[in-house]
Amino acid sequence: MLVAMTVVLLIAPAAIHRIAFDGADDARFLHLASRLVAAALIPLALGIASEIYVAGVRLLPGSPVVVWISAAATCVLIGFWYALPLGLRATGVAR
Numbered sequence: 001m002l003v004a005m006t007v008v009l010l011i012a013p014a015a016i017h018r019i020a021f022d023g024a025d026d027a028r029f030l031h032l033a034s035r036l037v038a039a040a041l042i043p044l045a046l047g048i049a050s051e052i053y054v055a056g057v058r059l060l061p062g063s064p065v066v067v068w069i070s071a072a073a074t075c076v077l078i079g080f081w082y083a084l085p086l087g088l089r090a091t092g093v094a095r
Helices: 002-021 028-058 065-090
Strands: none
Touching: 002 028, 028 065
16 A cells, blocks of 8 residues: 555656646646655655565564564665755755
């Protein structure tokens, strides 16, 4: 379900661009599309971490390590997809 939500959030800008903005370039559309794509990373990170958890439970049944591995995966993904870009923006490196 999380990956399906990611797909919806990633495809929505294309539909919005064609239907609501008639395919025209518009600053409001670019802002909205950027927000939707950025929002798609949250369910994607949670979906990937969930898959890691499911695979880990199959490999190491009953082991608490699986929870820590999937939590670490979530932190790494959120770190690279949100914390790092926001840090680069804050320091002015990404300009």
